[in-house]
Amino acid sequence: MNHQFELPGSYKKWTYGLIGAGIIALLYGLIAFHPFTHPVNGDNVNSTRFWAVLLQNGVYWLLLVNASMFFICITTMAMGAWQIAFRRVTEAISSVMPIMGVITFIILMALVWGGRTDIYPWLDKAAVAKDPILLGKSKFLSPGFFTIWSSVILILWWLLGKKMRSMSLKSDKEGQMDYATGKKWIWNNTVYASLFVVVFTLSVASTLPWLWLMSIDPHWYSTMYSWYTFASTFVSGISLIAIFVIYLKNRGQLEYVTDEHLHDLGKFMFAFSIFWTYLWFSQYMLIWYSNQPEETKYFIQRIGTAEHVGPYRAIFFFNLIVNFLCPILILMKRGTKRNWTLMTFMAILIIFGHWIDFYQMIMPGTVHEKYEMMPFEFGIACLFIGVIMWGTGRYLSKNSLLAKNNPFLKESMIHHT
């Protein structure tokens, strides 16, 4: 069987269609929302909305494609051979990371160096000087540190990800490995994978969500926040992998991927949906229980109080239904995880659900109660989805779909759950 994938016309049509729709939304935002005029005293909330939506989508989709590389690295380190049958799909998704990284970096720099105090209140030097709490955090929450740390992490992700991909691609050209070469090759992979995981821990699992998202409410803090962000993006990253695997399987590609592989992807989606809920609840319950004003502020902005319904209450509970109740009830059955149609549905639902999750993480601290779920928000999401489709499609059509010389390939072919 030929493992070279020719991008079908419909794929390209969708890619350019989504990018086109996204660019229209972006242009509309640029013209109608006056994003470069700083909103004074809360008027022109659309300017804030424009940047908040860009921040939400940039960070969300960047972490989503990067989760794919994290998936490669943890399976490499755990000698998880089952994923080799669709290894190229995960590589293809992670290859979008540099493009996404550049886009998100531009957005972040525009926010930080453009002095957007409506998004990041800690940029306001005069206010920080009068505020002992922010003054204490000012070494960490400063434009200089923000820029340096973000760029260092993005460059490390890019370099280590590139190394992991190039090792896999190089093995295609070199023919079957003997025992000694294979062992050395696996060892090299393990070394780079573990380096990536260390960098990942220092970024997604700790500092980056603090810098990029939590600093929207600089007085508020939660020790669960980074894990929560990680769980959110990892489960949607797995869903994205599942969508591409199912798409390629439908196109008659990936001959060694069977129900068993889909089942395992389904298990990941199920398990990490529960993990996300666990973190969501841990964050909520601790704050609810200790009931300290500087902590409860975060939830009052969203759900409100007994007397006053918060503006985000519907979204907040919708988030919980889509990301917890649906996965636990639907994905629990073995049959569902082996059903290609239902898995597609669940993967799309989970990605959408966590997009909403990011929405409710960012909007209450920026545009407050004046949020709108309009075509603009979805248009910007389309732009990012289009870019992911473009980059993934490019990698899939340029390289063989089967990592044919990977020493673990046989194990993946006979994989059985």
Add this chain to the structure above:
Amino acid sequence: MAGGIKKFVVGCFDDEKVLFPAVKNVRKAGYKIHDVYTPFPVHGLDHAMGIRETSLHTAGFIYAITGTTTALTFISWVFTKDWPLNIGGKPHFALPAWIPITFELTVLFSAVGMVLTFCYLCQMAPFVKKHHFHPRATDDLFVMAIECTDKTNDAEVQAFLQNAGAKEINVQNAETGWWIGRYDKEQKLYKEEKGY
């Protein structure tokens, strides 16, 4: 004793590669495999034997739901009706505080329930001695027990197993179940399945 004494033809195999085709052929010939005892879990053997999917997890789900309802109803009755206490000024119906306990009871009910159900399905209990078809089934042999009916010609079955590559063959009489009913494994006749 509900299970009763039955006659079995027992064949021992020492290679998985021989075992799988043997299972297939025995089923094709229409003999009823009572069970195959292996020293370790063999992937795909249950599938090859045509045993239906276990309903243990459905039972687990039902136990779990029972645990959830028990916890929620009991705690809410205690804290709202029976003995309302003011704890840190929280409302009496303080759902978030109950979630951890609800979770624990869910897990406890499903775990204990599933262990007991598993023991019943396998007809196991403390102090009950089960018949061993071959002591080396826990060491290095795959032991296949074929159930005989009145019509079964056991010499024929023995010859059949000999052909299939069994190393050791004998006929044994054994008690199959000790408790109400026997978890009867539903078996389908062998048919070629489409692969990928």
